[in-house]
Structure formats: structure tokens, C-alpha cells
Amino acid sequence: MATKTPITGAALVAALCKRYNLGHPEIDAQHRRIFEIVAQADEGKPAADILRELFAYAGDHFTAEERIAEEHNVDNEEHVKAHHALLDRIAAYTCESRLMTPLVRQFLVDWVTTHIDKEDRELVRSINVGIRIQDRMEHND
Numbered sequence: 724m725a726t727k728t729p730i731t732g733a734a735l736v737a738a739l740c741k742r743y744n745l746g747h748p749e750i751d752a753q754h755r756r757i758f759e760i761v762a763q764a765d766e767g768k769p770a771a772d773i774l775r776e777l778f779a780y781a782g783d784h785f786t787a788e789e790r791i792a793e794e795h796n797v798d799n800e801e802h803v804k805a806h807h808a809l810l811d812r813i814a815a816y817t818c819e820s821r822l823m824t825p826l827v828r829q830f831l832v833d834w835v836t837t838h839i840d841k842e843d844r845e846l847v848r849s850i851n852v853g854i855r856i857q858d859r860m861e862h863n864d
């Protein structure tokens with residue numbers, strides 16, 4: 724039986740962008756950057772460097788999402804907790820300075836995409852519902 728070759732590098736970034744497109748241009752663009760950072764594992768970049776870059780960028784990205792939620796009056800408490808937990812995990816991995824084994828790489832992809840698919844998708848859904856309610860109220864005046 725033929726084994727399936729895993730998607731890597733630019734193809735991985737393109738596949739993740741397509742699969743996890745949330746329909747919010749600013750958030751989607753930042754998620755693309757996160758996928759690009761994780762995909763550097765396929766170019767042989769050291770794990771510690773990738774994790775450090777991910778920590779810095781994810782921190783900025785989480786701040787942006789939290790600001791967007793606030794601008795739209797979305798209750799975001801659980802989402803913020805999830806962000807803190809994610810940063811703690813990256814920091815722990817960075818301290819251990821593990822080798823970027825296929826297992827660690829897969830863990831990062833799964834973990835990033837699970838958060839995007841659940842918490843971030845819910846944030847965008849809440850924003851859109853809020854916008855639609857606001858639209859209706861404005862048109863009913």
C-alpha cells in the first residue's frame with residue numbers, strides 16, 4: 724500500500740489558509756503568518772527559533788483578536804484564557820528547546836488549527852451576528 728506524503732511548506736500554508744478561512748480579512752491574514760511560521764519546520768529551521776518567532780507573533784495576534792472582540796462588544800473571556808494557555812504551552816516548548824521532530828511539528832499544526840477552528844471561528848461568528856443585528860436595527864429606523 725502506498726503511503727501518503729504529508730503536505731509541507733508552501734502547500735501546507737495554502738491548504739491551511741483554505742481550510743481555516745474565517746472570512747475576517749485581518750484575522751485570516753494573521754493566521755496565514757502563523758501557518759508560515761509553523762511551516763518553516765519543513766525548511767529545517769531550528770525548533771527553538773520557530774517557537775520563539777511563534778511566541779512573539781502569536782502574542783501580537785492574540786492582542787489583535789482581543790482588541791477586535793472589544794470593538795464589537797463580544798464577550799471574550801474564555802477566548803482570552805485560551806490565548807494565555809497557548810502562550811504558556813509555546814513558552815514551555817521553547818524552554819525545553821526540543822528538536823523539531825515530526826511529532827512536535829504535527830502537534831503545533833493541530834494545536835494552532837484547533838484553536839482557530841473553535842475559539843476564533845466563534846469570535847468571527849459573534850462579530851458577524853452583532854453586525855447583522857446592528858444592520859437590521861439601522862434599516863428599521
Ligand SMILES: [Fe+2]
Nearest residue numbers: 754788839843
Ligand atoms: Fe487566531
Ligand SMILES: [Fe+2]
Nearest residue numbers: 788838842843
Ligand atoms: Fe484566538
